[in-house]
Amino acid sequence: MKIILRVVFRCLNSIDWPLMLILFLLTSVGMVVMQSAVGGTDARFADQARNFYVAFFAMWIVAVTPPQLILKFAVPFYVLGVVLLLAVMFVGDTSKGATRWLNLGITRIQPSEMMKIAVPLMLAWYFHRREGTMKFLDLCFASLLLLVPFLLIVKQPDLGTAILVFGAGFFVIYFAGMSFKLLVPVMVIGIIGIGSVYVNQDTLCDDNFDWKVLHDYQKHRICTLLDPSTDPLGKGFHIIQSTIAVGSGGIYGKGYMNGTQTHLDFIPERTTDFIFAVFAEEFGLYGCVTLLVLYLLLLLRGLAIAVRASNHGERLLAGALTMVLFIYVFVNIGMVTGILPVVGVPLPFLSYGGTALLTIGIACGILMSISKYRPPQT
C-alpha cells in the first residue's frame, strides 16, 4: 500500500503542474476546434483523441526520466537521425514530389520529424561538454552539426520541418552565447532581404526568373504570398480562403460550429495546417488573442523552466525547445493569416497529426524532466 502511494506520488511529482495546466487548456481548445473542423461525425476526431493520449503518455515517460539520462541519448539519437536522413535521400519514398519517408515494411517513418528533438539535444549536449572552454571553433562545429541535417531536410524538400530544425539548433547556439555582434547584422540583412523581395516582387516573380537556391514550388509559394490574386484557384486559393475565413470571423466570431468557410469546404487542409482558420472564423478576434495568450503562457513557463534549470546543457535544451514551440505557432498562424508563405508547419495542439503531437509531447516531457529533477541544493 505504501509502495503504491509512493509510486503515485512519484508520478504526480514528476509533473510540472503549471505547464500541465496550460497543456490541458490547449488540448481542450484543440479537441473542441477539431470537432468543428471535422464537421460532426468523423473518424479523425477519435483519432486525434488517441493521438493526445499517446502524446501525453510519451510526455510522462520522458518526464520521469532524469535529464542527465536524456542528454546521454543525444549522440546516438543524433547519429541515428542523420543516418536515417541519408537513407531517405537514397532509398526514401517519394510522394507529391518530396522524398521524406522511409519504408520500414511495417510502417513509414519520417526521420526529419525526430531531428526537431535530436538537433537541439545534440547541440545542448555538445555545449554542455564544452562548457567553460567555449571558443569560436566550437561555434563553427556546432553550426556544422546544425547545417548537416538542415540541408538534408531542405533537399527532400521539406521547408517547414527544415525551418523548425534550424530554429531549434539556432536557439541553442544563441542561448549558448552567440555574439550579439554577429546576430544583429544577420537580422538586419534578413530584414533588408525580405524588404527587397517585397519591393522587387514583379521582377522576382517573373516566370523566367530563376531563384537558383529555392525550388520552383517554393518560389511560387512566396510569390503567391506577395500577391495571392495572381493564382486564385491554385496556390493562392489556400491563402485567399484562409484570410477570408479569419477576417469574416470579425471580433466575436461566427460562433462554434457556425463557420461557413469551414463547414462549406472552403478552407483547404482545415483539420491540419489550416485549422487556425477554423478557430479564427468561429471565435473571432477575442478567441485569437486568447489563444495567443495561452501560447505565450506556455512560452513563458518554458523559459522559466530554462532559467531555473540546474546546469548549462539543460538550460540550453529547455530554452531551445520552448522557442521551437514558439516558431511552430508563429509560422503556422503567420501562414494562415497570410503574412508568411505556405510551409507545412502544424499548429501545436490544434492541428491533426499523431507524429507532430508526439514530437511536441516529448519536447514538453523534456521540459518537465528538467523542471523537476534538480540536484540537491548545496
Next chain:
Amino acid sequence: MFDFKKYDQQQKNNFVLRVIVAALFALCCFVLLSFRFWVLQVERYEGLSARADSNRLAVVPIAPRRGEIVDRNGEVLARNYLSYTLEVVPAQAGNIDELFDALTPVVFVSASEQRRFRRRLAESGKYASIVLRNNLNETEAAFFSANALRFAGVQLRARWVREYPQGKSAGHVVGYVGRISEADLAMLEERGETGSYRGTDVIGKKGIEKTYETALHGRPGLEELEVTSRGKPVRVLRRVDPTPGSNLVLSLDMGLQRIAEEAFKDLRGALVAIEPATGDVLAFVSQPSFDPNLFIDGIDVESWRLLNESPDHPLINRPVYGTYPIGSTYKPFVALAALELNKRRATDLISDPGYFEFGGQRFRNSGSTAFGTLDMYRALVVSSDTYFYSLGPEIGVNNLHDFMKPFGFGQLTGIDIEGERRGVLPSTEWKRNAYKTREQQRWYAGETISIAVGQGYNAFTLMQLAQATAVLANDGVYMKPHLVRAIKNPRTDEQTLTVASAEHKVPLKKENLQVIKRALAEVTVSGTAAGAFSGASYATAGKTGTAQVYSLRGANYQSSSIDERLRDHSLFMAFAPVSDPKIAIAVIVENAGWGGSVAAPIVRKVFDAWLLRDKKTVPVPVRQTNATVPETSRMAVTPRVTP
C-alpha cells in the same frame, strides 16, 4: 569550486539576459500576429465577410410556369406537363465518352441524343447544364435516382415541358416554343429582358406563342442557396416564387376549327371566320398544317426536311402570308365604292355583250358568256365581269384605293399573329414607288379595268378579305381582328379583353349597304353559290371568286388539261345571317378551280356548324356539297383577263 560557481553564476546571468531578449522577440512576433488579426478581423471585416458570403451563397433562378392557351370554350391548345429530364454539367462529369458508356445500362441514351448533346456542348460550353435526355418515364427516373451517386455532374430534374394536345389542328394559330437561340438571346438583350429568362430554356417561336411571349412567359423567381465549395447546395436561405405566365383565352372555337379543317379534306388553302361585331376570329385554317409538338425539343432532321421541302408548304401560314388576287370576291366592294362615290347608281343598266372594249382592247367575260342588260344587283348575282370592267375607269384607281383602304385591303389588319404580309392595294403612287424605270412607273388606264374585277396588281391576304367581309357585314364598323380574346391572370382569373372597342368606322350609307347585301344574299339563293346553300335555314350573303394562277392568252381555260398546281384558286366570301351577321368568312382553296363548287361548300359546313350549334339535336337536312349548280351561275365563272 568557488571559481566554478562564480563562473556559473555569470553564465547564468548571461543566459537570463538572452532569455529575456528571446521572450521579447517572441512577444513582438505575437504582437505582430495580433495586429494582423486586427487588420483582418476589424479593419477588413466588411470586405472579407462579404467575400465569405459570396463564397457560400448562390442564387438560382426558378423558371416561371408558362401560361396555358385555351379556346373560347376552355378547350386546351397549349399546356405544360411535368417531365423528367436528365441534365449534365460536363465540367463536373469528366470524360463524356466514359459517362455515356457508364450511363447506357442505367438509362438508354440514343445516338441522336448523344449527337445533340455534343452539339450543345460545343455551343454552350462545359459549365452549363445541358439536357441529355427528355421525357424519362417514372421507371427510368426511379432507376436513375437509385444509381445517381455513381454519376457526378448528372442531374435528374423535373421541369415543365410544353405540349400541344390538339396536334395539327390550329397548329398555325398556336405556333410553338423552341430552345432559345443566339438570335433570340440577342433580341432579349436588346429589350433588356435577359434577366427574366434566366433558368428558362424555351421561348415562343411562332404563332400566338411568339406574339404573346411576354404575357405567357411570366416572371422568374429565385432561390438563394448555401453551397459548398464544390457548388453542392446545402440549404435554402430565401425563396421568391416565380410569377406564372398569363393564360390566354382564344377567340377560336376548336369545334368549329376542326369542322373547317376537315372540310378541306386533302386540299390546300386557308379559311378565316370572324365574328363581325367583336372581331373575334372563330376559325383560322391553314391547310396543310403541321404538328407543333415536333418543334419543342428541336425538330429532328428528317421531320424538318419533310416539312420544309414539301411542295404543299405546310409551314406557311397561308391566311396572313399568302397574297392572292382575290378575283370576283372583290366585286361587292367595288360595287359599294361606285355607289358611295356616286359613280353609278344601282339601277343604272349596263349592256353586257360578253366583253368590254377599252382603247381598242377586248376584256372578255369568263367563258365569254353574254349576260345582256344588267343592273348592279344582277351583275353581282351572275358575276358579270363586263359590268365591273366598265366601273374601273369610271371610279379610277386612286379613288378605289382610298375607298378600299379603311376596309383593310392592302393593309396590315393588325391581327395578333406574327408574319402578316401587307399585300398590294394598287394606286398610281404605289406603282411609282414599286418600279424603277419611268416606263414601268406609268399607270395605264387598262390596268384599272383588271383591278375592278379583283385581278391585276391586286394582292391581298385571305385575312384581309375576311376582315373586309366582316366590316361589310358589320355596316362599316372595323373591329380589329384577334385570335386572343382575353388575357387571364393565372392567380385571380381576372380577364382582360385584348380588343374592347372599334378601331374605326367606314362611313357607309345604309341604302347602299342594302343594295350590296341583298345582291349577295341572292348569290346564295339563285346565283353562283346557290348549290352550296340550298336548303339552309338561315340567309347567307356571299360571293364566289376565282383567282388566277396561270394566265391564258385568249384561249379557253380547260382545268383538266393544266398542271394541277397551275389551276385557279377557288375563293368564297360570305356572312350570315344576312340581317344580323354572326359570322363572316373568307376561304381560298388552292388550285381547286371554280369558287362556287369547292370553296362555298366548305363555308356552308362552317356556317351550319356555327349558326345551328344550339340546334344540334335537330339535324337540318343539308344537300351534298357538290350539288348541281344552276345553269346560269355555272357560266358566270370569274374572269380571265387579257391584258
